[in-house]
Amino acid sequence: MVRIAAVGDNFVLPQLFEDALARHALSDLSFQHTTLPWPQVPFGSVGAVHEASGGEDDTIAAVQGAEIAMTQLAPFTRAVFDSSPDLRLVSVCRGGPVNVDLAAATDAGVVVSFAPGRNAQAAAEFSVGMMLAAMRKIGDGNTALHRGTWRGEFYSYSHAGMELAGNTVGVIGFGAIGRLVTDMVLAFGAKVLVFDPYLDGSTVPPEGVTLVDLETLLSSSRVVTVHARLSEESAHMLNASTLSLLPGGSVLVNTARGGLLDYSALPALLDSGQLGAVALDVFDEEPPPLSWPLLGRDNVLLTPHLAGATQQTAERAASILATDVARFIAGQSPEHVANPEVLAQLSLTS
Known part of the structure; x- marks a missing residue:
């Protein structure tokens, strides 16, 4: 009998893990x-890990006696591994296991797997939606009309929006999400510039896509959308200096990570017209405080970290984990x- 701890939350439900494994027709599970309380309770740092829900004691209790743990957000710290000697596999349904102390897992001899691409389609569709909403003032028009104001000036030439067709879109990060966004905006008739320092020289971009450095991308794009991973090198890669390269009236979309963008630079860039609009799904502090200077402003579209929030994402995440867990149970990597x-x-086959 293999004991499995399904440590879910209110998005990736524990039952989704069990249902996904059931499709592999395994026995003796x-x-x-x-x-866990997320998303009703925001995630945060626990010990040395990040973007976690619940505490160490909660996780220790949840995985007691289990050989395999399947989760999205439970914090797997050194204390958890020290208290969970039966664990052999921790499978995390995220693009990277930031809620797992990898050094502690390795010291404990526990394999850690993850789920790249589980929210790529959802995040890409959402990003393009944010792009269109910001470019065409959909958010401002909706808010004003709910308040009884008809913003007729949005049809004047000086205030009218712009189309994707014929414009240049800069895509920062060319992983699973960035590639899908690129395909989508190409279908609208946009030209695309891509910056990703991790691409190797063998990458051949699709027709209509040019690989460039960050400075060229920013100085040449009317719309910039961010899909990079947050690291020490990429933190605040978009700041007052780099964003000043943008053509006047450009649109900036960030659905990746708040730490990629220096938010303190945005009010002045919006006031000057350097930025025509911003669309933000992630923030340097989540949720942003009521004193945050971008709240209540025109040309600022805000959503509460929703880019990956589809039922298909949750189901896909559980399915990717189930495949890896089934392989592990079968003695495969x-x-x-x-x-x-x-x-x-371990004696695992490839």
Whole structure:
């Protein structure tokens, strides 16, 4: 009997993990379900890990006696691994296991797998939606009309929006989400510039796409959409200096990570007209405080970190994890492993 801790939340439900594993027709599985409070309670840092829900004691109780843990947000810290000697696999349904202390997992001989691309379609569609809403003043028009104001000036030439067709869109980050966004805006008739320092020289961009450096992208794009990973190198890559390269009236969309953008630079850039609009789904502090200077402003479209929030994302995430868990139970290596050095200690086939 393999004991599996399904540590879900109110988005990726524990039952989704069990249902996804059931499609692999495995026998002798025992499940213990736990539901963490996210998203009703925002995630945060726990110990040395980030973007986690619940505490160390909650996780220790949830995985007690389990050999395999499936989760999205539970914090797997050194204290959790020290208190969970039965664990052999922690499978995290996210693009990267930021809520797992990889060094502690490796020291404990626990394999950590993750789920790249699980929200790519959802995030790409949402990003293009944010782009269109900001370019065409959909958010401002909606808010004003709800308040009884007809913003007829949006039809005047000086206030009218712009189309994607014929414009240049700068895509920062060319992973799964960035590639889907590129395909979508190409279909609108846009030209695309891409910046991604991690692309190797063998990458051949699609027709209509040019690979450039960040400065060229910013100075040549009327719309910029961000899909990079947050790291020490990429933190605040978009700031007062780099954003000053944008053509006047440009639109900036960030659905990736708040830390990629220096938000303190935005009010002045909006006031000067350097930025015509911003659309933000992620923030340097989530939720932003009521004193945040961008709240209540025209040309600022805000959503509460919703880009990946579709039922299909949750189902896809559970399915990706179930495939890796099924492989592990069968004595095979999971496809997406964050600490492959642990595999050398185990008798797993490829």
